Amino acid sequence: MKSQNPFYHRVNGVTQSKAKDLIGFVFLKNRTLFTLCNSVFQILFISVLTLTPAGLFAQTLGHDKMVDILKGIDLRIRSGGDYKALVYLEQHQKDKPDIAQEALVYRRDVDQKLMILFTKPKTDAGKGYLRVDRNLWYYDPSVGKWERRTDRERIGGTDSDREDFDQSNLAGQYDPQFVGEEKLGSFTVWHLKLAVKSGIDVAYPLVEFWVDEATGNYLKRQDFALSGRLMRTSYDPKWDKLYSDAKKDYLWFPHEIHIYDEIDKGNSTLVIIQSVDLSVLPENMFTKAWLETKSR
C-alpha cells in the first residue's frame, strides 16, 4: 500500500536519515506513530498544494478599488436633477403598537437639499424635515415651530435617519478597509469597514458594508458608535434602477430597507420606496416657507 503512494516514498526517502537526528531513534522504532505522523504530513502537503492557487487568486481589494466601489455607490444613488419619492415607513416596537407612516421625499442633489413631508396618518400629515447645508430642521404644523435636529434624528420616530433617504457621499466621508469576501445568503459580497475621515460630521463614525460583487449594490450595513458599539443593522435586499434624463444614466435606489435597532432589541423599521418621480420640482421648494404652506 505504501509503495503505491508516491508521496510516501518521496517523503520517506528524503527525510528518513534526517528524521533519525531530528525525531530520534525511538520515534522511528515506533512504526505506528511514524505511520500516523506520515499521514498527517501527507494531508498537510496536499492541502498546501490545493489551497495555494486559491490563496494566490483570492479577492483582496486594494484601497483604490474600495474607493472606486464607494464612488460607484455614491454615483448610482445621486440624482442628476430633482427627485421625488413616495415612501412608506413602518415601525415595530416591543410591547408597543406599530407605527405606519407615508411621506414624500424631495431631493435636489446638486444643491445638497432634502425635504421629507409626511402625508399619513392624519396626525402626522404636514410634519416634515428640511435639510439645507449642515442644518437639519424639523417642522411640526400643529405647533407651527421649527427645530434644529442632528444627523442622528430618528425620522418620524422610527429607526431610520436622514442618510437613509438622502444622496450618498461614502467616498467623501469615509476611509475604507477590506475585511474579506463573504457569503450573505446566496450572494457573494465584499465586506468593507469604513471609518469616518477626520473633521467630517456623520451620524455614525464607523460603518461596515457588505457589497454585492455582482451588482455593486450594498446589501447590508451596520452602524457603530465611536466607542465601537453596534447601533443598528440594516438590509437593502432589493434595488431598483430608473433611467434619469437629467443624469443621462440610471438612478439607483433601494426598494426596501429593513432596519433593526441593536440597542433597543425588538425594535425595527421597514422603509419602502414605493415610487420615484424624477420630474423637475418647483425652484423655491426647499425653504421653510414652502413647507409651512403645506399646512394651514
Place this chain on the structure above:
Amino acid sequence: MSWVLLLLQTSLRNIFSSFLNMVIGIIILVGTFFFVVGGSLVDSMDKSMSRSIIGSVAGNAQVYEASSADSPAIFDNWQIPDLDPIPDFSKIKGPLMSDTNVKAVVPEGVNTAIVVYGNTIDQVLEKLRKAVSPGTRQPKPVVESLKAHVRQMVLDIQTDMGKVNRIASNGSFDPDAAENLKKASSNTFWNSFDRDPFDHLEFLENKIAYLIPDSDQIFLSYVGTDLDAFAKSFDRMEIVDGQMVPPGHRGMLLSKYVYEEMFKLKSAHRLDQIHEALTEKNKKIAKDPDLQDLVKQNKLQTREIVLQLDPLSGQKAVSILQTALNSKETDLSKLLSAFLDTNDSNFEARYKIFYDQLAPLVELYRLKPGELLTIKAYTKSGSVEAVNVKVYGTFQFKGLEKSGLAGGLSLMDLMSFRDLYGYVTPDKIAETKALEKAAGVKFVARDQAEADLFGGETSDVEQSQQKAINDRAEMGGSNKVKRVDLTQRVYSQDEIDKGVAMGAAILLKDPSQLKATMTRLQAACDKDNLGLKVIDWQKAAGNLGQFVFVAKAILYFATAIIFVVALVIINNAVVMATLQRMREIGTMRAIGARKSFVLAMVLTETVVLGMVFGAIGSALGSAFVVFLNHAGIPASNDFLYFFFSGPRLYPDLNAGSLIGAFFVVLVVTCVSALYPAMMATKVSPIQAMASDE
C-alpha cells in the same frame, strides 16, 4: 392597704439611697426622653408630610387601572410609572362619587415633557420671521428693532470668532463662515432685507445661526388634570402670577418654583440665590464656597445678557454700568463681568441696580404669563408629540413655596395631556392597519432576516418605471393639510370627563375614615367590574411616601435597643442591690416578713424607681417638644422642607408617645426586677444573719 403604703414609702425612701439606683434611673430617663421626643417628632412629621402629599396632588387616595405593571408614584418625578390608561374617566367618576365619604374625584396623570429652545439667535430670528409673515405681521418699529438686534448678534459672533481665530491656530475658523458673517453684517444685506425678507431669513438661519451652539432644553414634569376640579379640591393651591386657566380651556399653570429655576434669566436667578443666602440664611460670600461659585458663574457667563440687548438697549446698559462702576470702559461684556463680580459689601447695592435699571432692558423670563409654550413628550407608542399650550400663570402650594418636590410638578389641562400622552384610539389603530394593508409588506424578524432576505434569488436588481407622484392626492386631495387651532376651543365638562385618564385622586369628607372608605371603594369597583385598584396617599406618593415608615422603624428600633440594654443593666443592678441588702432582707424575714412581702418590695422599689425617672424623662421630653413647638426645627434642605410641609416643623406633643413611654417603662422595670425579686425571696434569715456582709 397598710402594706401598700409601707411598700411605697420604703420604695420612695430608697430611690436616691444608692448609686446603682441613680444609674438605673438615668438610663430610664434618657430612654423615656428619647421615646417621647422621637415619637412626637415622627408623628408630627407624618402629619405634616401627609398634609404636603394629600394637599398638593395625591388626595387622600388614588385609583388606577388594576392591570397596570406599576402603581402611581406621583413624586418620583423622573420615573414615570407604567400605568395602563383608564379609557373613559366619566365611567368611573359616578360610582366613586356615590360613596358617602367621597368629596371629590379628580382625574390625573403625571408625565414629563421637553421644552426645546433654539439657540439665542434662532429665537430672535423666529420672532423676526413671525413679525414679517402675513398672518402675524408686526408694525415696522418692531421689525426694525428685531433686525437691529439680529445685526448686533451677527457683529457679536463676528467679534467672538475673531478672538477664537486669534487664540487658536491660523485657519481654525471656517472661511465660508467668515464670508457669510461678512455678508450678514454688511449694509447691502440689511438694505435689501425688506425686498425679500424670507430669503434673507433663510440665509441667516442656515448660514449664521448654527455658529452659536447655545441651544437649550427644559425637562418639565406635569400633572394633566381637570384644572377647575383640581383648584376646587386642593385648597392649598394658589395662583402667584397671571390667572387661573378659564374653565374648559386648554392651558397650563407653571409651578412658581419651576418658573424661577428654569425659565428665569440664569444670571438673575443666581443673583436671587445669593441674595436669599445673604439676607435669610445669614451667609457670607467670603466664607461660603457655593456663593463664591455663583459669583464666579455670573462673572463669566455674561453672554446670555449681551445677546439679549439690541444696540439701543446695549448703549443704555453700558451707561448704567459705567455709572455704577465709575468706569470709562465701553465694552459691555467687560462692564457686566466687573459688575457681577460681587462681594459681601457691594452685593445688595448691585442687586438693586440690576433689578431697578438693567432688568427692564432684558427679558427676565423666557416666557411670560399669557404666552404660548410649545412642549413635546414621548407618547405611549414611543413617538414624539408636541402641543402648544397657553401658560396662564404660575401657582404654588401654600406652605410649600420653596419645595422642589411639591413644586416640581406643573399643571396642564386634561385635553392637552391626552394629546401628549398619545392614547392610541381605535380610529388610529384602524388607520395604521389600513396603511399596513395598502403597503402589503411582510414583517421580517431580526433572527430570520438574512435567510429570508438573501436566501432565494441571486439578483438584487429590478428595473423600475417612473410613476408620476401626485402630491395633492397623497395629501388627501388638498395641497394643504388642515390644522385646527385648539388653543381657543372651550370644552364642556362632559368632553373633559369622557376620555382617557391615568388615574384619579379621591378627596374625602372625613379623612380619618380613610381605611374604611378605601375598603368600600375597592368593593364597589370590584362589584361594578371597573378594573380599578384603590391605594392610599402614602403609596401613591411613591418612594417618598414610605419615608415616614422608615423613620418610624428607625425610631422604634433605636428605642427597642435602648430599652433592651436598659433591661439588662437594670436586671444586673437590681441583682447587685439585692445582694447588698441580704442582711436587711434576712432581718426582715426574721422579724416576720413573708416571702410575698419581700417579692412585692423589690418589684415595687424598681417600678417606682422606673416611674419616677420615667416621669422626669417624659416631663423633660415634653418640655423639649413644647420648646420645639415654639422655636420650630428649620428645614435645612428640600426634602425636609417637604416633610415639614414648610420652612419649619413645629412638633406637637403626642399623647400616644407619653402613654407608650409609661407602658414601656412599666414592662421593662417589671421584667428586669422579676429575677432579683425571686432571688430575694430565697434569702433565709439564718444564712443572712450568719454572713459577714
